[in-house]
Amino acid sequence: MLGALCSSSICIPAAIIVALRFGRSVREVVVGDARGFAVNLLALAPVAWLMARTFSLPSGWWATLLFALPLYTTRVAYQKFVEMREMFTQTIGALAEAVDKRDPFTSRHSWRVKEIAVDIGREMRVSEVELEALEWGGLLHDVGKIGVPDRVLLKQDRLTREERTIMNAHPVLGEQIIKPVAKLARELPIIRHHHEWYNGSGYPDRLIGHEIPKLARILHVADAFEAMTAARPYRLTPLTPEQAIAELRKFSGIQFDPEVVDAFVRTRWAEGLPDPGRPTVEPRPIPLLAQAAGRLSQAASPPTSTAAPPS
Numbered sequence: 001m002l003g004a005l006c007s008s009s010i011c012i013p014a015a016i017i018v019a020l021r022f023g024r025s026v027r028e029v030v031v032g033d034a035r036g037f038a039v040n041l042l043a044l045a046p047v048a049w050l051m052a053r054t055f056s057l058p059s060g061w062w063a064t065l066l067f068a069l070p071l072y073t074t075r076v077a078y079q080k081f082v083e084m085r086e087m088f089t090q091t092i093g094a095l096a097e098a099v100d101k102r103d104p105f106t107s108r109h110s111w112r113v114k115e116i117a118v119d120i121g122r123e124m125r126v127s128e129v130e131l132e133a134l135e136w137g138g139l140l141h142d143v144g145k146i147g148v149p150d151r152v153l154l155k156q157d158r159l160t161r162e163e164r165t166i167m168n169a170h171p172v173l174g175e176q177i178i179k180p181v182a183k184l185a186r187e188l189p190i191i192r193h194h195h196e197w198y199n200g201s202g203y204p205d206r207l208i209g210h211e212i213p214k215l216a217r218i219l220h221v222a223d224a225f226e227a228m229t230a231a232r233p234y235r236l237t238p239l240t241p242e243q244a245i246a247e248l249r250k251f252s253g254i255q256f257d258p259e260v261v262d263a264f265v266r267t268r269w270a271e272g273l274p275d276p277g278r279p280t281v282e283p284r285p286i287p288l289l290a291q292a293a294g295r296l297s298q299a300a301s302p303p304t305s306t307a308a309p310p311s
């Protein structure tokens, strides 16, 4: 975005406007976007020098016009790139919405999860590349539900063990669906691991602590908060944001990464709400022996008790 404006030599004012619009620091905007357009500017510098030299020749301004065509085509190509990216994001959004729409209770779920996850990412000062992964990963995290039959996805009663196993396969299924899209390689760990628990009792791989990719830990908190504060067939009255924050704190260190929960309570989603703060005693991770036993019994007994049920 900023790159397009920088060609008009208004980088800093544009950065200030973008920063104010999205609640980010000017430095963050300039440094983050600079990666995207630095190469472009470096490539244009020799052209600018050549134009200046040509202009200083007798009748040089006529010759300078010769540069107009390649510069114009470059400009058009860049504009096409921006449009393609926008179209890609919109297509992903439409796919996510199609998945969410299957269940009337989860309409716009993925879009809201994406919004929350990006805000947490900003609080944790992740890179621009990681923010983009959170954006697309947030939209696509539940895409594997395409493969979950209606009798399971839309069931209003408690799921049986077999149905729970089918439902819990959606992260792996989502990874398999997205894998052929090379451009979305960074989003794959988010999709696969967004139901892992910090203490190692999540799924599908029962990763523990920082074995879980950072962006998946962020998405897990965003996913849980959205699920808790929206109506679900098993809980028609959603939790208030205040109650949901209390749940996040309660399960901090068990289900959720405490650092991510700390970052979440600094976002606009928790603004003005009371925060019980971190638990005074950090819950211990499950013992290694129990963890190993859990891994062995994973296929037979997927975890079912959660502060925020799979969404």
Ligand SMILES: [Fe+2]
Pocket (backbone or CB within 6 Å): 141, 142, 170, 194, 195, 310, 311
């Ligand atoms: Fe999910």
Ligand SMILES: [Fe+2]
Pocket (backbone or CB within 6 Å): 109, 113, 141, 142, 223, 310, 311
């Ligand atoms: Fe979800």
